[in-house]
Amino acid sequence: MFGLIIRIVTKKTLVIFRYFGRPKSFLVLLPIVWALVAFGPAIWWLAVETSRHLLLPSPPTQSLEHYRRNRSLHYYLDDIQTLIEPSLLPCTTPDEMVVLVLVASAPLRFDHRQAIRKTWGAHLPTYFVLGLQGDNIDEQLVDNYVEGKQYSDLIVFDFHDHYQNLTLKTALMMKWTLHRCPQAQFLFKTDDDVLVNPWTLRKVLNENEDTLLLGYNKRDSYLHRDEYKKWYTPRWMLREDYVSQYLSGTGYLISGDFISKLLKNAYEVPMVNLEDVYFTYLVAYRRLGLKLAHERRLSPYKPWLKASCLYWDLASVHSMEPDEMVTAWIKIEQYGKLDNHSDVCWFYNTYLRDFSELALY
Ligand SMILES: *[C@@H]1O[C@H](CO)[C@@H](O)[C@H](O)[C@H]1NC(C)=O
Numbered sequence: 022m023f024g025l026i027i028r029i030v031t032k033k034t035l036v037i038f039r040y041f042g043r044p045k046s047f048l049v050l051l052p053i054v055w056a057l058v059a060f061g062p063a064i065w066w067l068a069v070e071t072s073r074h075l076l077l078p079s080p081p082t083q084s085l086e087h088y089r090r091n092r093s094l095h096y097y098l099d100d101i102q103t104l105i106e107p108s109l110l111p112c113t114t115p116d117e118m119v120v121l122v123l124v125a126s127a128p129l130r131f132d133h134r135q136a137i138r139k140t141w142g143a144h145l146p147t148y149f150v151l152g153l154q155g156d157n158i159d160e161q162l163v164d165n166y167v168e169g170k171q172y173s174d175l176i177v178f179d180f181h182d183h184y185q186n187l188t189l190k191t192a193l194m195m196k197w198t199l200h201r202c203p204q205a206q207f208l209f210k211t212d213d214d215v216l217v218n219p220w221t222l223r224k225v226l227n228e229n230e231d232t233l234l235l236g237y238n239k240r241d242s243y244l245h246r247d248e249y250k251k252w253y254t255p256r257w258m259l260r261e262d263y264v265s266q267y268l269s270g271t272g273y274l275i276s277g278d279f280i281s282k283l284l285k286n287a288y289e290v291p292m293v294n295l296e297d298v299y300f301t302y303l304v305a306y307r308r309l310g311l312k313l314a315h316e317r318r319l320s321p322y323k324p325w326l327k328a329s330c331l332y333w334d335l336a337s338v339h340s341m342e343p344d345e346m347v348t349a350w351i352k353i354e355q356y357g358k359l360d361n362h363s364d365v366c367w368f369y370n371t372y373l374r375d376f377s378e379l380a381l382y
């Protein structure tokens with residue numbers, strides 16, 4: 022069978038070669054070459070343009086102008102009111118609370134919040150932090166009010182919800198924790214496209230009781246100087262082109278005892294739009310001289326190989342769409358429900374874990 026296919030292919034190729042060897046073959050070749058030369062660039066241009074528009078719907082609007090007026094975090098925070106809070110506050114009992122999870126979400130990302138509520142959010146004290154967005158603020162507030170009433174897990178602040186305002190959002194999380202939940206041993210700051218594994222997170226917490234700041238340490242990063250990049254930072258905002266290390270904003274832990282120091286020192290450091298670079302590099306590392314511990318399990322990546330043990334191993338997985346999160350959660354919960362976790366994934370732990378980063382992207 023295979024031999025037959027080879028024979029047919031060779032025969033056809035020979036026929037084609039023989040054809041173009043003939044004296045009159047240029048009559049056919051010439052128009053083909055001519056068409057390629059004439060339309061080639063046009064087709065190429067069309068392909069590039071289409072793919073550009075498909076991949077990047079429109080260049081992000083950069084509105085960093087308000088940072089030119091005042092970059093004092095204090096100045097902004099003083100102005101921002103809390104509009105909606107959970108009716109059942111998480112920290113009403115005087116008991117110590119190991120971790121409080123605050124998730125940066127946005128008003129319209131209801132699906133992301135639902136996915137979290139249905140999965141890992143049910144296993145940890147989890148609250149969503151939002152600002153205000155869009156043209157119809159009143160309508161949004163009514164929606165959020167109803168949602169907050171139903172789930173008692175929304176915290177809405179009176180500021181413009183925008184990814185360039187994430188620094189404000191993170192600062193508001195810290196301020197809120199100080200006021201409402203001072204007994205939390207740790208604040209875990211994460212995003213609504215992150216899948217958290219509560220069992221692995223608790224393990225990470227147990228092993229790091231005395232750490233002030235813990236996350237995935239990203240080394241040697243260059244800042245984006247291209248305006249069309251989402252994470253663009255202009256030179257007037259941050260002079261250096263390069264950040265030697267910072268903890269990825271997809272999920273980092275701040276010790277409860279450290280929050281007030283971190284926030285107070287941030288008041289002395291001009292704000293930048295990258296919240297993780299700001300709090301972990303500029304304030305913690307540069308100003309306070311803190312050593313940034315690296316925790317590979319607080320991963321900013323996700324497995325391309327959908328193996329249960331890869332999910333089980335990590336405390337966080339990033340870039341998850343709501344349905345992906347629900348699917349991956351099934352694997353995590355299967356192991357989580359076992360009474361004894363010490364034998365879970367022993368083969369992976371013994372032989373494969375050292376190579377696990379190869380399966381992440
Ligand atoms: C920015 O805000 C701070 C704190 O409120 C204030 O002291 C400072 O004068 C303000 N700077 C400008 C340029 O308005």
Ligand SMILES: *[C@@H]1O[C@H](CO)[C@@H](O)[C@H](O)[C@H]1NC(C)=O
Nearest residue numbers: 084087179180181183185186
């Ligand atoms: C960030 O929030 C402040 C306060 O609400 C607002 O003045 C500013 O325009 C917001 N920035 C963006 C990019 O939306």
Ligand SMILES: *[C@@H]1O[C@H](CO)[C@@H](O)[C@H](O)[C@H]1NC(C)=O
Nearest residue numbers: 359360361362363364365367
């Ligand atoms: C869990 O399993 C391990 C290994 O099988 C065993 O050594 C350990 O005692 C078990 N722990 C509990 C609490 O049952």
